[in-house]
Amino acid sequence: MHEPLTATEYKAIAAGLQLPTNAFIDGAFRPANSGKTFTSINPATGEVLAEIAACDSSDVDFAVEKAREAFEDGRWRLRSPGERKEALLKLAKLLERNRHELAVMESLDSGKPVRECQTVDVPDSIHTLRWHAELIDKLYDNTAPVGANALTMIVREPIGVVGCVLPWNFPLLMLAWKIGPALAAGCSVIVKPAQETTLTTLRVAELALEAGIPAGVFNVVTGSGREVGEPIGLHMDVDMVAFTGSTPTGRRFLRYAADSNLKKVVLECGGKNPAVVLDDAEDLDLVAEQVVNGAFWNMGENCSATSRLIVHARVKDELMKRIGAYMREWKTGDPLDPENRIGALVSKSHYEKVKSFLDDAKTEKLSVTQGGETYNGIFIEPTLVEDVTPASRLFQEEIFGPILSVTTFNTLAEATALANDTNYGLTASVYTGSLRNAIRLTRDIRAGLITVNCFGEGDATTPFGGYKESGFGGRDKSVFAHDNYCELKTIWIDISDRSVDETIR
């Protein structure tokens, strides 16, 4: 079902695409109030894809008004969980029907290899929507053990109007991670896609209306962080913001909440994720394959990317040889060619940021032992930088590009200290043949997700989010994500003969 097509087929789909250009508010595509637009560019070719509505705070105000109206009149919230489930399942089906179109749109907009869009982003987004849809009519609320004189119900209620502020690295999937649980819970959403990647979000909003999700429930306001993200963060009638992006912008949302209505804020921010390889790792081939996948999948534009390889000195040389061999299999080039695993970086400015780490490696005289080439001012080859120390910027800062730094250790304590020597704490992976060492490291490394003898982000059933500056306020995915989008209400019903004063203490 989600097998890749050929390059010729993808190019034919690209040539026939109708790209959305306007914001989507109250069930209709609308230009920005100001009439302004911004240009959406295919980063791989530099070609203009579309002129998109550049909204501002007046469009945000209108979207919030419509989302609030939809929430209060109950056109979605008051549908039974089973009815919301059916509409979300229909949306998932429509995504499936349009899977090739969505994969190509995502690839053109972001520079991601279409092969990954087709085999990961689109099917995982569909699965996420289905999973949250299927969850919603199987959740029970609670009662509390208060004794015979009262009945106490603890019920979840949808939190209200939710601003979903999205990044550009997994536009469709991050949309699904946010709207899946939010819509299932009965909330209304205002989605603000990253300016770099607006197209698939707009298309999904249109499909949501077709699926029976009522007008006003799923709104998309396009534009910049300053003009759209900030007004959402500061809005007095937005009940929650769910954000994925950089830690500095995440901090801003906490300030916006403090300066406005104390809206709930859930942040999924950056990472500087280690892969720790012990000298008792059983299969160095498997380790190499997983590390390469972790580091270079999605060009390393991934908050959970393996960014630091921390390897025992005794196995380092052998592992490097195998990593080198796997890296050579990852071809860089045209994202619409399914043979390529490395596409374009998302934008010129992001390319410049990633390239600055290559420049630093040279300035610091670190060993660039593989890759390091750049093409057309937008492609960067998978690159290995060895002998990196914790003092280096490559060890400390999120690169968000296809560069893997390598550092060696000699003892388990040293490995743990290196892994934790970061302000981030999103993910880590551990490679060892010893159960004891695996448990020791998974307990001692401070991160929200730790994989053993593999790289991955879990599946829809597992929570995703970080410790330290990688996250705040909750997790994406799983039943825990559902709870982000709910308030807990306690209802205490006195059934005693006595006065209320005596009953509630």
Ligand SMILES: NC(=O)C1=CN([C@@H]2O[C@H](COP(=O)(O)OP(=O)(O)OC[C@H]3O[C@@H](n4cnc5c(N)ncnc54)[C@H](O)[C@@H]3O)[C@@H](O)[C@H]2O)C=CC1
């Ligand atoms: N955790 C993750 O998945 C992501 C991490 N990043 C990291 O962030 C770095 C910078 O990328 P950016 O695109 O600049 O990320 P960003 O955090 O600035 O952007 C994420 C979202 O926040 C919005 N935004 C930006 N400034 C805002 C503001 N002042 N107020 C409200 N909303 C605002 C953006 O328009 C976008 O929708 C990357 O190089 C990478 O290191 C970027 C994207 C995703």
Ligand code: BAL
């Ligand atoms: N890898 C999914 C989360 C993110 O990169 O933002």
